[in-house]
Amino acid sequence: MRIVADENIPLIEEFFGDHGEIVRLPGRQMCREQLMQADVLLVRSVTRVNADLLAGTRVKFVGTATIGVDHVDVDWLREQGIGFASAPGSNAESVVDYVLSGLLLMSEQDGETLNSRTVGIVGAGNVGSRLQARLEALDMPCLICDPPRAEAEGREDFVDLDTLIERADVICLHTPLIQSGDHATHHLLNAERIDALRPDQILISAGRGECVDTSALRRRLETRRDLRVILDVWEQEPDIDEALCRLVDIATPHVAGYSLDGKMLGTDMIHEAMSRHFGLPARKRLGQLKPDSWLRRITLTGWAPPLEALTLCARACYDIRRDALLLERYRRHYGMAEGFDRMRKEYPPRREFSTLRVSLKHNAGDLRDTIVSAGFSLRLAGKQG
Ligand SMILES: NC(=O)c1ccc[n+]([C@@H]2O[C@H](COP(=O)([O-])OP(=O)(O)OC[C@H]3O[C@@H](n4cnc5c(N)ncnc54)[C@H](O)[C@@H]3O)[C@@H](O)[C@H]2O)c1
Numbered sequence: 001m002r003i004v005a006d007e008n009i010p011l012i013e014e015f016f017g018d019h020g021e022i023v024r025l026p027g028r029q030m031c032r033e034q035l036m037q038a039d040v041l042l043v044r045s046v047t048r049v050n051a052d053l054l055a056g057t058r059v060k061f062v063g064t065a066t067i068g069v070d071h072v073d074v075d076w077l078r079e080q081g082i083g084f085a086s087a088p089g090s091n092a093e094s095v096v097d098y099v100l101s102g103l104l105l106m107s108e109q110d111g112e113t114l115n116s117r118t119v120g121i122v123g124a125g126n127v128g129s130r131l132q133a134r135l136e137a138l139d140m141p142c143l144i145c146d147p148p149r150a151e152a153e154g155r156e157d158f159v160d161l162d163t164l165i166e167r168a169d170v171i172c173l174h175t176p177l178i179q180s181g182d183h184a185t186h187h188l189l190n191a192e193r194i195d196a197l198r199p200d201q202i203l204i205s206a207g208r209g210e211c212v213d214t215s216a217l218r219r220r221l222e223t224r225r226d227l228r229v230i231l232d233v234w235e236q237e238p239d240i241d242e243a244l245c246r247l248v249d250i251a252t253p254h255v256a257g258y259s260l261d262g263k264m265l266g267t268d269m270i271h272e273a274m275s276r277h278f279g280l281p282a283r284k285r286l287g288q289l290k291p292d293s294w295l296r297r298i299t300l301t302g303w304a305p306p307l308e309a310l311t312l313c314a315r316a317c318y319d320i321r322r323d324a325l326l327l328e329r330y331r332r333h334y335g336m337a338e339g340f341d342r343m344r345k346e347y348p349p350r351r352e353f354s355t356l357r358v359s360l361k362h363n364a365g366d367l368r369d370t371i372v373s374a375g376f377s378l379r380l381a382g383k384q385g
């Protein structure tokens with residue numbers, strides 16, 4: 001079996017090496033000629049998988065080690081009888097860590113507590129629902145906008161987007177890119193809605209860049225720099241709008257889901273799906289292959305204000321400012337487009353909050369509750385947490 005894989009998928013040899021020959025290629029440059037002898041194609045979001053890429057090849061299974069599937073013509077694959085699997089939820093926790101890191105930064109800059117802000121979540125799927133759970137556990141009130149779910153589940157507690165924009169202090173976008181239909185998300189945040197954003201509102205976009213009208217957001221920030229914006233996803237990646245990149249508070253190159261844990265789980269999930277598709281035994285276990293985190297425990301020897309303790313532990317695990325500074329360095333060195341892709345390819349190891357065990361000497365209820373609510377593992381003095 002010949003397996004062609006995006007070079008940015010981790011643990012490819014470990015999971016797929018027993019099944020055949022592996023050819024690793026840069027995802028954005030993959031072309032049909034490279035796939036003529038391939039049986040399996042494993043991609044990430046930067047490879048457009050459609051008839052142009054696969055017609056005439058003998059590819060029988062496609063896996064995308066990502067949550068989003070807007071880069072795949074799923075209907076065409078089905079019509080051709082080609083197996084397909086994505087990795088739903090694989091890096092959802094990683095995105096939640098990213099958003100929480102951003103919210104902690106904004107709270108520190110404003111001298112505000114976390115729960116002084118209402119967070120509006122647009123798209124309450126694997127990412128958005130986990131984000132809601134974690135934020136509500138931290139006593140942050142959430143508004144949810146997810147019309148497909150509202151209709152399917154009869155959710156009276158969900159709100160429409162314009163109500164959310166009116167009432168929320170923070171707007172988090174976690175919708176997939178849907179080009180058409182009743183709930184299309186292309187430019188969901190259009191010029192009208194961007195102009196309706198209130199001064200001091202915070203916009204965090206970590207779904208797909210095309211869900212936000214780039215030109216309208218750039219114009220808003222050029223004329224009224226009164227919004228706080230954290231952008232992880234952009235239109236026309238990797239050749240993103242540099243003017244907008246300079247105008248936002250935090251600019252990162254589509255790495256909210258780039259924890260090692262999330263990426264490795266994605267590989268595990270598509271390996272499981274490919275094995276099932278071909279009736280092969282899936283003997284590999286991620287637990288055996290996942291490296292230990294180099295920061296496995298923090299011990300708080302005394303009581304600390306919960307928000308301070310949370311910020312310290314979060315930053316030890318992942319500081320969103322690191323990625324913003326890195327992107328600027330890569331941009332200066334390689335230019336925007338190449339710098340964007342190189343940083344993603346060379347992304348420094350980042351582990352999810354759940355891999356960090358926080359030891360507490362004092363079983364202070366509020367501190368303990370905050371640490372657990374934020375997603376860290378807990379160990380109480382003298383007990384296994
Ligand atoms: N920045 C990153 O690194 C990163 C990481 C993971 C996922 N993503 C993106 O985030 C998206 C969401 O991830 P997920 O795992 O939650 O996907 P999901 O499919 O589990 O959830 C998406 C949710 O959006 C809802 N939705 C669809 N149309 C909507 C609309 N018009 N308005 C509001 N909600 C709408 C759906 O009903 C669903 O509940 C993915 O499709 C992917 O594109 C980005």
Ligand SMILES: O=C(O)[C@H](O)[C@H](O)COP(=O)(O)O
Nearest residue numbers: 044045046066067068254257
């Ligand atoms: O859809 C996803 O899983 C995320 O957007 C993920 O971060 C995509 O990463 P990429 O495939 O572009 O490396």
